[in-house]
Amino acid sequence: MSDTPEDSGAGVEPSDLTGRLLVATPALGDPNFRRAVVLLVAHGDDGAIGVVLNRPGNIPVEEAVPGWDGVSSQPALLFGGGPVSGDTVICIARARTGHNPSGFAPFFGPLGTLSLEQDPDEASADIEAVRLFVGYAGWGPGQMEAEIEEGAWYVLDSLPSDAFVTSPARLWATVLRRQGGTMAMVSTFPEDPSLN
Numbered sequence: 001m002s003d004t005p006e007d008s009g010a011g012v013e014p015s016d017l018t019g020r021l022l023v024a025t026p027a028l029g030d031p032n033f034r035r036a037v038v039l040l041v042a043h044g045d046d047g048a049i050g051v052v053l054n055r056p057g058n059i060p061v062e063e064a065v066p067g068w069d070g071v072s073s074q075p076a077l078l079f080g081g082g083p084v085s086g087d088t089v090i091c092i093a094r095a096r097t098g099h100n101p102s103g104f105a106p107f108f109g110p111l112g113t114l115s116l117e118q119d120p121d122e123a124s125a126d127i128e129a130v131r132l133f134v135g136y137a138g139w140g141p142g143q144m145e146a147e148i149e150e151g152a153w154y155v156l157d158s159l160p161s162d163a164f165v166t167s168p169a170r171l172w173a174t175v176l177r178r179q180g181g182t183m184a185m186v187s188t189f190p191e192d193p194s195l196n
Contacts, residue, residue, distance in 0.1 A: 017043045019108025021162065022050060022144070022153040023175055026189045032083045033152075035172040035191075038137050039092070039163055041107050048144045051090060051133040053163055054171040055080035061132055065089060065116060071124045073131050073164040081133030090136055091116050092163050094129040101126035110160055129164040154183065 022038040038050040059078045062069035068091075069076045081090055093114040095101055101123055103115030114123065114130065123130075139147070147153055156175060165171055176187035 017048070017144075017155060019111065019158055021053075021156045021158045021175060022148075023156055023172065025151055025154060026186065028152040030152075033137070036137075037162070037171045037175055038082070038153075039111075039158060041090075041092070041113065041136075043144070045141060047141050048139045050137045051081035051092060051163075052079070052137060053165070054168040056168050057134070064134070065132060067120045068116065068130065068132065071120050071127065071130045073129045074166050075168075079131060079133045079168070081135045082137030084136050084138040086135040088135060089116065090133045092131050092133065093123075093127045094160055094164065096126055096128050099126035108158070111163065129161075131163055 017040050020040050022036075022040060024033050024036045028034065028036075033052070036055070037053045039053050040048055040050040042049045056075055056077045057080050060069065061072045061076045061078060064078045078089070091114040093101070093104060093112060095104060095106070095110045095112065097110070101114065101118070103118040103123070104112045104126070105114075106112035110128075114127065116132075144153075148155060154176075156179060162171065162175070165174075173187040176183045178184075
């Protein structure tokens with residue numbers, strides 16, 4: 001499976017952004033989303049849902065959801081998926097080419113949500129990678145689009161590997177750098193501009 005963007009329209013804003021990344025611009029002031037990289041798992045007329053890919057928590061998967069630590073991507077921690085529904089655990093998985101795992105609901109290419117009701121050992125035969133998120137990011141109808149219009153988010157193509165990187169703290173800069181041009185320069189923007 002190629003690790004290239006699924007489409008080449010970085011800057012194009014189609015009506016369905018499922019599978020794309022929302023990358024926080026330096027102008028975004030909400031501390032929940034400062035330098036966040038959000039993978040959109042659903043987008044439509046009713047709003048949008050995504051998970052923040054670069055907020056690893058402190059709770060090991062083995063403590064939170066026993067049995068899933070052996071198939072979870074490193075670091076095998078419960079990630080903070082967003083400020084909505086903090087008692088909900090969402091499993092994002094990447095299916096092996098040609099496999100259709102039980103309990104898997106694809107949303108973009110090889111990526112999908114996976115039911116944690118599955119036996120993790122059996123699921124591992126059909127799954128290449130797994131990451132668990134507690135909570136999610138949610139927007140009502142038109143809310144996300146308004147934030148994009150205001151300049152809070154860049155809408156960028158995702159790679160299938162983005163959800164499973166081993167160095168999530170570097171993901172914001174990595175995604176911007178691979179765009180080239182102005183966005184590559186934005187990737188060097190200091191965390192605290194007052195210290196520059």
